Amino acid sequence: MKLSVCIPIFNFDVRELVYDLKKEIEKNNIYAELILIDDGSNDHFKTINEELQKEVSNFIFxxxxxxxxxIRNLFLQYAEGEYLLFLDCDGKITDPNFLKIYIEFLHQNTKCNVLYGGRTVLEILSDKKYILRWKFAVERENLSVLLRNEKPYLSFQTNNFLIRKExxxxxxxxxEFENYGYEDLLFAMDLKSEQIGINHVNNPIFNNDxxxxxxxxxxxxxxxESLVKMLKTNSLRLKISEIKLVKAYNFLKKIHLESLFLYLFKFLEKRVKQNLLSEHPNLRNLDLYKLGLLLKKMK
Incomplete structure (x- = not known):
């Protein structure tokens, strides 16, 4: 079984990640290829990563x-493996047997089609200017396998997942959705609609940026903005109805309170945003902020 490790790159030094993966491939004699696609990075990062052209199977600029x-779909044109493993360029390998864990799971679960390994961040954050993203990762994203399996589709992310090529x-x-936001959950719901299961395993990658x-x-x-576009697409509205923010939006519409919420949000928005940019952000305020923005943009 051949594994294609696929890494889209945008304005990031990906050398450490690639060399760590290559080291494991060579050490454990893993049948794998490394494919990099640079998605229009600036010249600085293209120059930095250029040395990897002779280290990987394919490097497309x-x-x-x-x-x-x-860009994720584009990897299908170059990948030769039975499975594709997608990693974000800002990830960091923390387990020297990272690839081996995936391969052993696949050997033991031969019917597995999609597998998500999870992610992790620093246990303690010293620089508070990153606290909002860190707190969201710790409380909402870096879930145990047990919790992820309770909602396998809603727990899926596009960083560190493996999928059968076919x-x-x-x-x-x-x-249709080129920008950041909810493309991972939309893909998960497309899988769900086709009755393709998502397996979860404890094999996290470190979020390095x-x-x-x-x-x-x-x-x-x-x-x-991406979610608004999805909601305004009739064929997608039902597929994304399980997303927490969409459920809140639909509930307010059902009980006809969206106008009242927007009226209150007009007075609260500035204060909510100040909290989110402070050293002590509250994730409930983040939920409130998202819902307010969604309601404003859906009017």
């Missing part, structure tokens, strides 16, 4: 950024 969904060939990422509070909040706003 794109002239223009094509987005998070298209499944991705049939169920691709929706290329937390965004500052300001950058992360901007990405949150971008993600709400």
């Amino acid at each position: 794109l002239e223009k950024n094509i987005g998070r969904s298209k 499944i991705l060939s049939k169920i691709k990422f929706n290329q 937390l965004e500052s509070n300001e950058v992360y909040l901007a990405k949150v706003e971008e993600s709400v």
